[in-house]
Structure formats: C-alpha cells, structure tokens
Amino acid sequence: MIWPGGMRTFARFSDLPPLESAMSADLEHIRKIMAEADCLYTxxxxxAAIARVGAQINDQLADSNPVVFCVMNGGLIFSGKLLTYLNFPLEASYLHATRYRNETSGGDLFWKAKPEVSFIDRDVLIIDDILDEGHTLGAIIDFCRHAGARAVHTAVLIDKEHDRKARPDLKADFVGLPCIDRYIFGYGMDYKGYWRNANGIFAVKGM
Structure with missing residues (x-):
C-alpha cells in the first residue's frame, strides 16, 4: 500500500503469517500432550503428600518464626496448599529465580524477583515445585545463607530420582513424592508454560 505523497510501503494483512492458525496448532499440541500423558500421581x-509434608514442618519449625518463600511460578500451587497446613506464626513471601524460560531444558539462572522480606538471623523455608538437577534451588539456598539467614530449610513437592544433581549434598529437607526421571507437569509444574493447573502429576509421553 502507498500512502499519498510518500513512498512508505506497508504489508497487507493478507501478507502476514496466519497467527490464529499457528496459535490453534500450538493449542492442539498442548491438548494432545495432556491427552497422551501418563498419570504418575493422582x-x-x-x-495426601502435601498434608504429610505440612505435619513434618509443623513438628520441626513451629517454634522458629520462619520466613517462608514460595519460588515462583512453579511453587505457587504447592506453596498455597502447604501453607494451609502450617499452624504456627510465619511470614509468607515469594521470590522468582528460574533457568527454564518455558523450554524443556535448563539455561542460565535469571533472577526476576529477589526477596523483599528481611530474613537476617531468621529461619527461612523455601517452597518449590521440584528438585530436579537443583541448580535453581541451590542458588537460592546460597543466596539466603550469604544474605544472613540463620538456617535455610527446603520443601519440594517432587524429588526427581537421577544422578545429575548439581552437587552431591543437595537434598530437600521436606519431600512430598519421589518421581522417576521423566518430563513432568501438573500442580504448578508446566509443559512450555501450560498445564500448571493439571490436578495430578503427569509425565509427557516419550519424555
């Protein structure tokens, strides 16, 4: 298209990529992932696992006046449900550090939101969705320790079983469920940004 008095050329809408068709194809793939997934935990x-973890934390941290950090975005659902089982005074906040960027394998660590609640000389409980290789969780633990936390505790919904942990001593203090080494989603864990809302723990077919 040529505007009067000028030579600026603009692409016609018909020349643009069919965005709606591409989005529909993506959603079809996302739905197929769920339809073909293996349910590992109902x-x-x-x-039941979340309730058990809550009871364990009550036994060990009830008198510690901790600051509880949810690791966004994956830890959101687990954290929200777990907090309702904790029957002692605590401060709840969040932080956001990630390596995944909606991909299926890790990359560099990105801090999107550091803690805003002071935890100097206080116990910290970090709640996350999964302990996989542990690069993200390990970096968060180190950050809290170096910033003055008295003690750092960790709770994860899933502990993935493999020999690729970032460091040999990296273990969560409170674990909901063990999991085989597959690509999983649900209860906060995602597949390329989708299915955090799935009401179970599912494994992607073939992964």
Whole structure:
C-alpha cells in the first residue's frame, strides 16, 4: 500500500503469517500432550503428600518464626496448599529465580524477583515445585545463607530420582513424592508454560 505523497510501503494483512492458525496448532499440541500423558500421581495422592509434608514442618519449625518463600511460578500451587497446613506464626513471601524460560531444558539462572522480606538471623523455608538437577534451588539456598539467614530449610513437592544433581549434598529437607526421571507437569509444574493447573502429576509421553 502507498500512502499519498510518500513512498512508505506497508504489508497487507493478507501478507502476514496466519497467527490464529499457528496459535490453534500450538493449542492442539498442548491438548494432545495432556491427552497422551501418563498419570504418575493422582490428585488424592498429591494432596495426601502435601498434608504429610505440612505435619513434618509443623513438628520441626513451629517454634522458629520462619520466613517462608514460595519460588515462583512453579511453587505457587504447592506453596498455597502447604501453607494451609502450617499452624504456627510465619511470614509468607515469594521470590522468582528460574533457568527454564518455558523450554524443556535448563539455561542460565535469571533472577526476576529477589526477596523483599528481611530474613537476617531468621529461619527461612523455601517452597518449590521440584528438585530436579537443583541448580535453581541451590542458588537460592546460597543466596539466603550469604544474605544472613540463620538456617535455610527446603520443601519440594517432587524429588526427581537421577544422578545429575548439581552437587552431591543437595537434598530437600521436606519431600512430598519421589518421581522417576521423566518430563513432568501438573500442580504448578508446566509443559512450555501450560498445564500448571493439571490436578495430578503427569509425565509427557516419550519424555
């Protein structure tokens, strides 16, 4: 198209990529992932595990006046459910550090939001969705220790079983469920940004 008095050329809408068709194809793939996924843990099994972790934390941290940090975005659902089982005074906040950027394998560590609540000389409980290789969780633990936390505790919904941990001594203090080494989603964990809302723990077919 040529505007009067000028030579600026603009692409016609018909020349642009079919965005709606591309989005539909992507959503079809996302739905197929869920339809073909293997259910590793049902909703009832996950809820029972969360209740058990809550009881363990009550036993060990009830008198520590901790600051509890949810690791966004994956830890959101687990953290929200777990907090309702904790029957002692605490401060709840969040932080956001990630390596994944909606991809299926890790990259560099990105800090999107550092803690805003002071935790100097206080116990810290970090709640995350999964302990996989542990690069992200390990970096968060180190950050809290170096910033003055009295003690750092960790709770994860899933502990993935493999020999690729970032360091040999990296273990979560509170674990909901063990998991085989597959690409999983649900209860806060995602597949390329989708299915955090799935009400169970699922594994992608073939992964």
């Amino acid at each position: 909703e009832a099994e996950v809820e």
